[in-house]
Amino acid sequence: MKTNLSSQIKLDRIPRRYYDPQNEIELAALTREENIYTRIYESPADGSDYLADEMVRIINRAITKRGKAVIALGAGSCTLSTYTRLIDLAKEGRVDFSKVIVYNLCEFFPLDPNGPSTLKRLREALLDHIDIRPENIRSIDPAVTKENMYEYCRAYEQSIDDEGGLDLTVLEVGPQGCLALNEPGSSAATLTRLVLLSNELRQYIGNEYKSDWAPATAITLGLANILASDRILAMAWGENRAGIVRRAVECDPTDEVPASFLQDHPHTKLVIDLAAADALTRISMPWKVTSCEWTDKLIRRAIVWLCHQTGKPILKLTDKDYADHGLGELLALFGSGYNVNIKIFNDLQHTITGWPGGKPNADDTYRPERANPYPKRVIVFSPHPDDDVISMGGTLKRLVDQKHDVHVAYETSGNIAVGDEDMMRYVMLMDGIADKFGIDTPDWKKKSSEIRSFLATKNPGDTDTPDIRYFKTMIRQAEATGACNYIGVKPDHIHFLRLPFYETGTIKKGDLTEADIAIVRDLILSVKPHQIFVAGDLADPHGTHRVCTDAVLAVLDEQKDEEWMKDCRIWMYRGAWAEWEIDHIEMAVPISPEELRFKRNSILKHQSQMENAPFLGNDDRLFWQRAEERNRGTAQLYQGLGLASYEAIEAFVEYHPIRE
Numbered sequence: 001m002k003t004n005l006s007s008q009i010k011l012d013r014i015p016r017r018y019y020d021p022q023n024e025i026e027l028a029a030l031t032r033e034e035n036i037y038t039r040i041y042e043s044p045a046d047g048s049d050y051l052a053d054e055m056v057r058i059i060n061r062a063i064t065k066r067g068k069a070v071i072a073l074g075a076g077s078c079t080l081s082t083y084t085r086l087i088d089l090a091k092e093g094r095v096d097f098s099k100v101i102v103y104n105l106c107e108f109f110p111l112d113p114n115g116p117s118t119l120k121r122l123r124e125a126l127l128d129h130i131d132i133r134p135e136n137i138r139s140i141d142p143a144v145t146k147e148n149m150y151e152y153c154r155a156y157e158q159s160i161d162d163e164g165g166l167d168l169t170v171l172e173v174g175p176q177g178c179l180a181l182n183e184p185g186s187s188a189a190t191l192t193r194l195v196l197l198s199n200e201l202r203q204y205i206g207n208e209y210k211s212d213w214a215p216a217t218a219i220t221l222g223l224a225n226i227l228a229s230d231r232i233l234a235m236a237w238g239e240n241r242a243g244i245v246r247r248a249v250e251c252d253p254t255d256e257v258p259a260s261f262l263q264d265h266p267h268t269k270l271v272i273d274l275a276a277a278d279a280l281t282r283i284s285m286p287w288k289v290t291s292c293e294w295t296d297k298l299i300r301r302a303i304v305w306l307c308h309q310t311g312k313p314i315l316k317l318t319d320k321d322y323a324d325h326g327l328g329e330l331l332a333l334f335g336s337g338y339n340v341n342i343k344i345f346n347d348l349q350h351t352i353t354g355w356p357g358g359k360p361n362a363d364d365t366y367r368p369e370r371a372n373p374y375p376k377r378v379i380v381f382s383p384h385p386d387d388d389v390i391s392m393g394g395t396l397k398r399l400v401d402q403k404h405d406v407h408v409a410y411e412t413s414g415n416i417a418v419g420d421e422d423m424m425r426y427v428m429l430m431d432g433i434a435d436k437f438g439i440d441t442p443d444w445k446k447k448s449s450e451i452r453s454f455l456a457t458k459n460p461g462d463t464d465t466p467d468i469r470y471f472k473t474m475i476r477q478a479e480a481t482g483a484c485n486y487i488g489v490k491p492d493h494i495h496f497l498r499l500p501f502y503e504t505g506t507i508k509k510g511d512l513t514e515a516d517i518a519i520v521r522d523l524i525l526s527v528k529p530h531q532i533f534v535a536g537d538l539a540d541p542h543g544t545h546r547v548c549t550d551a552v553l554a555v556l557d558e559q560k561d562e563e564w565m566k567d568c569r570i571w572m573y574r575g576a577w578a579e580w581e582i583d584h585i586e587m588a589v590p591i592s593p594e595e596l597r598f599k600r601n602s603i604l605k606h607q608s609q610m611e612n613a614p615f616l617g618n619d620d621r622l623f624w625q626r627a628e629e630r631n632r633g634t635a636q637l638y639q640g641l642g643l644a645s646y647e648a649i650e651a652f653v654e655y656h657p658i659r660e
Contacts, residue, residue: 005553005658006546009536009572014274015293018282030289033281035263036249038270040277044081044237047271051233052085054269055170056095058231062167063099070163072103072221074171074180075118075125077208078235082170083126090130097132101163105171105180106220107140108205109194116209140219146194149219153192157225166229173236173270175204177244177257181220188253188261190222207543223261232268234259239275246279287326294333296347301583302327303344304641313642314345348643351588356395356652357404357531368587368652369531369569375404376530379523383535383548384414385480385496386606390623391575392533393487393599394591394631395650400488404531409495409523410480411548412502415464418472420455422608426475427451473498475608483605495523501547512547512554521555528564532556536572536580536653553655560657570655579630580651582637591631591648599631600624 019040021027031038041047055071062069073079089095104119111117119139127137138159144152160166176184181195195218197205202214226232236245248259249270262268277283286292287302307314310321319337322330334340350366353359357376358369378399382388388396388408399406431448434440447467454465464472477496484494497519501510524532534552535545559565571587574580591599603624604610610622621629631648639645 002554002557004550005557006549009655013295014283018286018290019274019277026290030282030286032289033250036268036270038249038272038277038280040280040283041271041273044078044273047235047237047273048081048085051082051170051235051271052089054233055082055086055168056089058168058233059095059100063096066164068099068101068163069167070101070103070160070165071168071170072105072160072166072226072229073122073126074105074169075121076172076174078172078237079170080125082235086126087129097130100132101136102127102132102138103160103166103221104137104139105169105226106218108215108218109140109144110215110217111140111142112213112215115213115215116205116211121209144219149194153194153219157192157221160225166225168231168233169226169229170233171226171235173234173241173245173248173259175201175240175244177248177259179223179226179234179258179262181218182223182226182258184256184258186223186258187255188223188227188264191224192219192221194219223258227261227265229265230267232262232265233271234262234268235271236276237273239278241272241276242278245270245272245276246281250281287329292329294330297583299330299340300344300347301581302330303340304582304637307641313640314341314348315642317341345642348582348638348641351585352590352638352643352649353587354398354590355402356587356589357399357402368654373530373567375402377527378404378406378531378533379527379529380406380408380533381520381535381548381552382408382410382480383545384412384417385410385476386414386483386603386609386623387535387537387545387575389483389487389599389602389606390627391535391537391573392589392650392652393602393627394595394648395533395573395589395652396489397487397595397598397602398589405493406489407493407495407523407527407529408480408484408489409497409520410477411497411499411520411551412544413469413473413496413498414476415469415472418475418608420458423468423472423475424455426471469503476606479606479608483602486602486605497523499548499551502544512550516547516551517554520551521558524552524555524559528568530568532568532570533652534570534572534655535574536655537574537578553657556657560659565657570657571652572655573650573652575627575630575650579634580653582634582641584653585634585651586654587652588634588638589650589652590635590644590646591650593647596628596631596648600628603627 017026018030021030039050041050059069059071090097104122107118108116141152171179173179178201181197182190183198183201197216197218202216206214244257244259247257248262251260253260253263262270282289285305292298303314306317306321306325306327309325310317312321317337319331322328322337330340331337351368353368356369357378358364358371358374359367360371360374362371364371380388380392380396396406427448430439434444451468454468481494499516499519501512501516504510535549537545556570628648631650634649634651635646638649
């Protein structure tokens, strides 16, 4: 059973020579926008193999040169696969860790025995599995106090100097370009110190360590300490790091992106996967640095870029525009700019449809969805009980109105996202009506009293009682049911799956298991749909979207050769956290002003997720505001390219089950 297929979603097939050039001349051309030596691999596993080999090479060279190696290690999630491979190499006798001294790059302060710890993670991931001497593991002393913090930090640095300095530092490029726990605003001259962690970084730490408690402060080696290392190996995996990787590698060094200071280090290697490389020029705009292998998607991306550069719609682009902006290859390939314009205009025009389930009795040659069968059986999978309306509320309404057999499946209860105040409104309501409606029983009085007593003494991070979690679950289900009723989904087509991985009662979630997948499988096989809509918005800061999508994709992978799957299409939506780039959009569903208001009202049915929603991330807009602005933004993008002007557009990309 494959449970991580979301990590293998690739919207483009990137020509290998873009990321793995075969000669130095091609490498120099491709990387001329890059200011850090950067190696790109297809997957984190491939990149980790290279990094582990490099670590062994550098460590062995240092041992040969001075009888020991002094290294500093980070404990970010990107490093863990490298350490796994390094353990294998150590077991093969490729490296002798008995001659290695390891410094921990950073540690949380104060150190809670039951809370996150970078040293604990390093031990679990690497140190407990190699032959390193205990006295050679150096980390922050939990006994340090704020009163002696300055002296302690200087002593930690002095310890490194006494060992002859760092031969190697290994770390990830973290959120916002953090290095260790040096956040934006850290200058290149910063030294080891106590730092106050931002709310965004604390949220990230909580997710990384699967902890409800994230520290407010930490001790970290400064950027000056890191840059003093003889060699630096940095890494980043995944699409969430693509934007910050580009800023670190291709833009001028700035304290807004601490990783950009790696440009000033002569022996840094940055290793990334294709997803993290997505925004680099040689991957996203290869026409600026090399001759291209022109696919339909790449041509579309280039023309959209050219429209932005010139301020013109597609059909007004001229041969001179192409030539002046380095796209002369397309003129040679198509004979003229006009021919390219027509092709791309038609391609984009054909993504637009008001019939997301296919238009019956119509020519579907150039439509995103086929006309038959009609009506279609449809399942919309929603990770939380509001992602359906936030991300595709307009399309969902269209599918229902166009008489398709629509099921909505809410994969998690979403109960931790209900605030205590919101829940107490319903408790007080029940208390108020208990006598009139005959529910003023001893059992209810006891439960009401227990709920009030618990909340009166509840501390941040405390796990809600089972009764409170159930109450909050019912609130989310009632809101989702109300939204579905408003849209017109049949009551018996609303499914609350409550996948077990989510039901921990805390921010920390369990791992995806067969129990989760079995629930999804049962629903899919009971419906055998012609269309499945699934969340492709993998930037959800708590990771729930990714796990829910993995559950659906795992079932589709095992069923991909079944007869019913041959007539099933899978569409990925986004909305709450990001939007598809226009070169990837394969179905664009226009939303009228009335439909957009209807979508807003659908979202507003989820009252517990309005002003008091606890997990808005680093975007202060409410979910209905995000959805409207993104949908309007997509429509404006289409309009700016010279296509029809719509109030808003919801966008989708087709997912094809991965075949070996």
